[in-house]
Amino acid sequence: MDYFLQQALNALSLGGEYALLALGLAIVFSVMGLVNFAHGELITVGGYAMFLAVLIFGVKDPLLILPVGVLAAIFFAVLLERVAFRPVRAAPPTTGMLMAFGISIILQNSALIFVGTRPKAVPTAEWLMLDVNIGSLRMPVVQLLEAGVTIGAITLLVVFMRNTTIGIAMRAAAKDFSTVRLMGIRADRVVRTAFAISGLLAGLAAVFIMARRGAVDPFMGFTPVLKAFVAAVVGGFGSLPGAVIGGFALGIAEVTLQATLPSSVAGFRDAFIFSAIAVLLLFRPQGILGERPDFGEKT
Structure with missing residues (x-):
């Protein structure tokens, strides 16, 4: 049980990082x-x-x-x-x-x-x-804080987008920017x-x-944002809830495979993940919460 909780915290922490990006x-x-x-x-x-x-x-x-x-x-x-x-x-x-x-x-x-x-x-x-010890479970402070900050940031962003004038304008702009400008929003x-x-x-x-x-170092942002881009595509690019879901889903998948795969194939973790994503996008190319564009009837 302790091992399961530790891996769950790892997934929440890593998924939170991907979700923010x-x-x-x-x-x-x-x-x-x-x-x-x-x-x-x-x-x-x-x-x-x-x-x-x-x-x-x-x-x-x-x-x-x-x-x-x-x-x-x-x-x-x-x-x-x-x-x-x-x-x-x-x-x-x-x-x-x-x-x-x-x-x-x-x-x-x-x-x-x-x-x-x-x-x-x-x-x-x-x-x-430092670690926080709860019984035999050791939880790193940085992971607890990252999970908490991620949840807090997402909650504040939801409040901002729903309850402020500029937040509502941003939601409207995501649907039709031209109409927002006609209503006097800069x-x-x-x-x-x-x-x-x-x-x-x-x-x-x-x-x-x-x-x-x-x-x-000069390249420290490359890999995290590449993973975040994949997460955004999986969730439905342009969908804010989809970005959060995609980020946490990718983090959970990475940690789960790292914990369960034999050491001989653990190095192929990303290959397994991207293969699963490719299959998902074949059946749902718009992502989990994305809207499928209408290109008219196929001939």
């Missing part, structure tokens, strides 16, 4: 129709901001370092929207996608040139590395808010990734 991708896509492949670099920017806070400003208290990473991710997300994505907003979707790819490559190579390939250590709060404000929320979610994920890794 998938939500950030989905909320921008739902408003702009943009697949922001530079989303992973928000994690990297948050990590390097924490490193620079230690190196340049001499901040030693981890409780002061962590908010720096979150605020840096938010600021950089809004900056990207203003500088890179706003000028191509009226262009075809492929233009925005190529812009996102270009930004990702530029940021990765800039970090390689100016910072280097070696991981840079960032102080981590010692209490995050498009720039809606899009900027969507990017700020995506930056916040990426910053929260960066905090927990850094807490586990203890160091930042």
